[in-house]
Amino acid sequence: MVLASLVWRASAVHSVPIKIRSQVALTAAEGSLEPEELEALSGVWKAELRLDDGDRTLTWRLAASGRVRGLDENEEGVWWADSAPTESAQQRVTVSLRVRDWTILAVGERTGLRCTQLGGAVLEGAEDPCHVGECDLTLALADIGSDGLGDLEARLERRRSARPARPATFAKRAFVGRWRMLIDMEGGAPLSYAVVLRPGGTFRTVGGGEGEAAVLGGRWAVWGRGMAKGVAEWGVLPEGTHLWMRVERDASTSTLAGIGGLAGVHESFSLWSEPSLSSPASELAALAGAYSSSAGERGASVASCSGAAYFGTASNEYYRAGRCSMIREEEAEAGRG
Numbered sequence: 001m002v003l004a005s006l007v008w009r010a011s012a013v014h015s016v017p018i019k020i021r022s023q024v025a026l027t028a029a030e031g032s033l034e035p036e037e038l039e040a041l042s043g044v045w046k047a048e049l050r051l052d053d054g055d056r057t058l059t060w061r062l063a064a065s066g067r068v069r070g071l072d073e074n075e076e077g078v079w080w081a082d083s084a085p086t087e088s089a090q091q092r093v094t095v096s097l098r099v100r101d102w103t104i105l106a107v108g109e110r111t112g113l114r115c116t117q118l119g120g121a122v123l124e125g126a127e128d129p130c131h132v133g134e135c136d137l138t139l140a141l142a143d144i145g146s147d148g149l150g151d152l153e154a155r156l157e158r159r160r161s162a163r164p165a166r167p168a169t170f171a172k173r174a175f176v177g178r179w180r181m182l183i184d185m186e187g188g189a190p191l192s193y194a195v196v197l198r199p200g201g202t203f204r205t206v207g208g209g210e211g212e213a214a215v216l217g218g219r220w221a222v223w224g225r226g227m228a229k230g231v232a233e234w235g236v237l238p239e240g241t242h243l244w245m246r247v248e249r250d251a252s253t254s255t256l257a258g259i260g261g262l263a264g265v266h267e268s269f270s271l272w273s274e275p276s277l278s279s280p281a282s283e284l285a286a287l288a289g290a291y292s293s294s295a296g297e298r299g300a301s302v303a304s305c306s307g308a309a310y311f312g313t314a315s316n317e318y319y320r321a322g323r324c325s326m327i328r329e330e331e332a333e334a335g336r337g
Contacts, residue, residue, distance in 0.1 A: 051133035214261030217251030273307035
């Protein structure tokens with residue numbers, strides 16, 4: 001078993017997959033608990049371990065800072081916790097501890113901020129951990145009394161309310177189709193193209209520049225900050241916050257004047273565009289997930305987007321080279337009608 005493997009454990013509450021994480025994973029991640037939630041779980045916990053070499057009963061204090069201390073002052077460790085919704089009104093909480101040479105993975109359920117009973121597995125070893133027993137953890141003395149949970153909940157609500165809303169995401173499918181694209185590179189005249197974004201992640205244009213023969217071609221995908229690393233992962237993302245198009249020199253017509261009719265442009269470049277939400281209704285629809293991959297085939301299509309052109313590689317854009325904008329062919333036809 002390697003550190004990143006999944007361990008199945010029939011806990012006192014559920015049979016759930018538990019993922020072992022290194023201490024690097026102490027940084028905030030999707031599902032990680034907020035500071036107020038950690039405070040609600042902090043306190044003195046009684047741990048009953050049923051190990052292969054015998055049973056043990058230990059007491060640890062879990063601090064909201066993520067530190068673990070035993071009754072022996074020299075015994076220290078770290079802990080972190082995640083939550084996930086369940087089919088009921090309760091939430092599943094997974095608490096992970098690294099103490100001694102053990103990784104303890106315990107699961108419980110909570111209504112509100114606090115969970116007082118956890119059950120799970122004990123693994124031994126850091127590099128190649130193996131299952132050595134099971135455990136039950138009970139909150140014996142909380143740092144925050146029951147009468148203080150209301151204040152924690154109010155503080156947590158204020159924290160969450162102060163955060164900006166997450167950016168809307170757009171399914172890759174929402175960009176597929178025919179577009180009218182305008183590219184305005186610095187030092188040259190703006191050129192208009194008809195472009196088709198194919199479902200497979202390639203595109204090709206016709207029109208603009210030197211008549212109908214001028215063509216730009218390349219790859220496209222959706223992208224979002226923190227969603228993937230590198231072009232290989234972008235290509236398979238089901239949704240993102242931006243549209244990325246890579247104009248490839250070898251996939252475009254090329255003359256001494258430039259590629260695709262763009263004067264002075266002789267190398268591949270990228271177009272980064274953000275969908276334009278032209279009305280409050282479309283903004284609300286986007287935040288409600290109408291454009292996301294979860295909407296399936298019923299999801300809305302993006303009507304327009306705008307952004308910038310950059311020279312350099314996709315992972316290391318060197319400098320901004322111009323602007324770009326796109327509008328659906330049907331939208332463009334309606335505007336001319």
